[in-house]
Amino acid sequence: MSGKKGLIVKGIAGFYYVKSGDEVYRCKARGVFKQRAVKPAVGDEVEFEVIPENDDSLITGVLPRRNSFIRPFIANVDCFAIVTAAASPAPILSVIDKFMVMAEKNGTEIILCVNKCDLAEGDREAAKKAQENIAALQRIYGSVYPVLLMDPDREESLAEFRRMTLGKKVALAGASGVGKSTILNRLIPHAQAETGKISSKSERGKHTTRHAELFSIDEKHGTMIFDTPGFTSFDILEAEEEELQHLYPEMTGFLGGCRYHNCKHLSEPGCSIRQAVEEGKIAIERYESYKSQMEEIRKARQY
Ligand SMILES: Nc1nc2c(ncn2[C@@H]2O[C@H](COP(=O)(O)OP(=O)(O)OP(=O)(O)O)[C@@H](O)[C@H]2O)c(=O)[nH]1
Numbered sequence: 001m002s003g004k005k006g007l008i009v010k011g012i013a014g015f016y017y018v019k020s021g022d023e024v025y026r027c028k029a030r031g032v033f034k035q036r037a038v039k040p041a042v043g044d045e046v047e048f049e050v051i052p053e054n055d056d057s058l059i060t061g062v063l064p065r066r067n068s069f070i071r072p073f074i075a076n077v078d079c080f081a082i083v084t085a086a087a088s089p090a091p092i093l094s095v096i097d098k099f100m101v102m103a104e105k106n107g108t109e110i111i112l113c114v115n116k117c118d119l120a121e122g123d124r125e126a127a128k129k130a131q132e133n134i135a136a137l138q139r140i141y142g143s144v145y146p147v148l149l150m151d152p153d154r155e156e157s158l159a160e161f162r163r164m165t166l167g168k169k170v171a172l173a174g175a176s177g178v179g180k181s182t183i184l185n186r187l188i189p190h191a192q193a194e195t196g197k198i199s200s201k202s203e204r205g206k207h208t209t210r211h212a213e214l215f216s217i218d219e220k221h222g223t224m225i226f227d228t229p230g231f232t233s234f235d236i237l238e239a240e241e242e243e244l245q246h247l248y249p250e251m252t253g254f255l256g257g258c259r260y261h262n263c264k265h266l267s268e269p270g271c272s273i274r275q276a277v278e279e280g281k282i283a284i285e286r287y288e289s290y291k292s293q294m295e296e297i298r299k300a301r302q303y
């Protein structure tokens with residue numbers, strides 16, 4: 001027996017595919033994991049043993065995780081590419097901001113991908129609307145997170161995506177129909193993620209049962225992307241009231257300036273966050289998201 005370390009790149013039907021160097025080993029998890037309920041996830045760094053007389057190797061340990069998610073069940077996301085469309089569907093800020101809070105809470109980097117930028121070309125009414133949406137997104141998010149204007153049919157867009165995520169393990173998140181599968185397909189043509197599928201119940205059922213897989217999109221720099229079903233919506237916002245202010249990077253510089261040390265930045269007098277909003281230093285739209293998320297957290301607590 002020899003001990004090795006590797007990365008789980010696929011999990012399917014009780015088998016884990018562990019990449020170590022240039023090889024991928026099919027592994028089973030040692031029984032002890034099942035007893036302790038530590039289920040290995042795609043993205044996990046693991047220790048495993050190659051057993052010469054056996055086809056399958058054996059995972060013997062999961063290294064500490066930087067983060068992990070339940071649905072989809074993956075671990076060690078370095079960067080969330082939060083995808084919205086310039087149009088069709090129109091951007092929904094509350095959805096974008098929820099993904100951003102979730103990503104911040106899990107300590108990942110964030111980039112905002114504004115997809116379908118081809119729809120902004122020309123001067124027809126629909127194109128103008130898309131242009132307006134792009135300008136608004138740049139104004140709201142441009143000073144907080146990197147914003148990538150994307151058209152997955154253009155090689156430059158894909159190259160820029162790779163450059164912005166260099167060496168990271170990236171997951172895509174975004175509302176249904178914004179083009180996540182399309183981006184994934186262009187980045188890894190062999191993955192053949194489902195695109196443009198009909199949102200019927202049976203189609204959805206198929207989609208949600210797909211396994212998670214981690215694909216390389218830049219071998220040289222070790223950039224990888226999670227192909228997973230999910231990350232399209234949220235049931236609950238998993239943040240505490242006091243914590244939320246720290247998950248808005250543009251707010252952190254103003255914290256501590258409020259009259260009350262436990263200011264929630266809602267309607268308290270002498271609030272430095274509200275002042276920053278009034279002075280245009282914090283985008284009003286982001287502040288509105290903060291307020292409605294606070295409301296949501298409070299409501300969830302009452303049940
Ligand atoms: N014009 C244009 N259409 C796009 C672009 N990217 C994706 N689409 C189309 O938008 C539709 C939805 O794309 P998908 O990639 O399936 O979107 P998704 O985010 O994976 O959707 P879900 O699987 O429902 O979460 C498809 O018809 C795509 O062909 C783009 O950059 N420009």
Ligand SMILES: [Zn+2]
Binds near residue numbers: 258
């Ligand atoms: Zn305040």
